[in-house]
Amino acid sequence: MNFCRSLGPASPCLSAFAAGQAAAFKMFETINRKPEIDAYDTKGKVLNDFRGDIELRDVYFTYPARPDEEIFSGFSLYIPSGMTAALVGQSGSGKSTVISLIERFYDPQAGEVLIDGINLKEFQLKWIRQKIGLVSQEPVLFTSSIKDNIMYGKDDASMDDIRVAVELANAAKFIDELPQGMDTMVGEHGTQLSGGQKQRIAIARAVLKDPRILLLDEATSALDAESERVVQEALDQIMVNRTTVIVAHRLSTVRNADMIAVLHQGKIVEKGRFTKQPILVHI
Known part of the structure; x- marks a missing residue:
């Protein structure tokens, strides 16, 4: 690193280190991020008798990347098992x-997605x-x-x-x-x-x-x-x-x-x- 500094502030060596530091920051930021929906979380309900009833009840939803564009505003749908x-x-x-x-x-901003009557x-x-x-x-x-x-x-x-x-x-x-x-x-x-x-x-x-x-x-x-x-x-x-x-x-x-x-x-x-x-x- 000292050798790179000796070459001056515009050296390709320093530019490479700066790019690597920026990339490492983004990488560790991603690694340390705690997702709201964690597929590896072992907590939660497990049913012995699973029927497969589906219900979306009064759902409000917008995609995180497009928060101003509302997809659902009180959407409801029921699909019985089978x-x-x-x-x-x-x-x-x-x-x-x-x-x-x-x-x-994704999770809705409001309302519920139910499977067999359970959120x-x-x-x-x-x-x-x-x-x-x-x-x-x-x-x-x-x-x-x-x-x-x-x-x-x-x-x-x-x-x-x-x-x-x-x-x-x-x-x-x-x-x-x-x-x-x-x-x-x-x-x-x-x-x-x-x-x-x-x-x-x-x-x-x-x-x-x-x-x-x-x-x-x-x-x-x-x-x-x-x-x-x-x-x-x-x-x-x-x-x-x-x-x-x-x-x-x-x-x-x-x-x-x-x-x-x-x-x-x-x-x-x-x-x-x-x-x-x-x-x-x-x-």
Whole structure:
């Protein structure tokens, strides 16, 4: 350091030290930060009898990065155990925000998110997330084998468990056709697989949890028609006897839902179920 000072205040050596000091400050600030929603906190409720009723009750919410833009202002929604509910509406209406609140990626500023009548904040976060399966529009795959990517859903899963999940996800056929089968490397971000294959791997990972609640956030919107058909067949299999929340734009994704809720500017403006006519039957 003394040598750097001897070179003068404009030396590249001093600039490198200053940049390193600034980077270290940010790094230690991040390490020492205490998150409001701590996934590693072992305190909280764990239920023996978990049904999967979902209720958002009089919820007020804004994203931390956009505090002046209110998403929900007294939003309420009830989804009984075992029901498939579809949320539709234009972009920015609050559909994906419902998913984020149920997963407890965020907490509402006011109101409650309830699971089986208990405030989500009272549950042990790691435990409740194990009861929830999430399949999003862009599946996150890691640079490892297909088997390892599926096992992120359940670390202690046996090969029999994995095989059942793969069958339910309609992924067994294409995996068996690969030269290394389950041990095939997916590449960085799954680049060695097609969109439909990546999505079915993500579905298998969600199914491996055997979740009581299943969240599908635009799970087929990025796929072509043939891939969508195959993935939708897989989703139809795993939605049986689970509380399912679907966020979608395509009619083919939501037509079998027990309830369709139309969202507009953070409010439910219409609710019903699909009929052959282009209208909703109100329920």
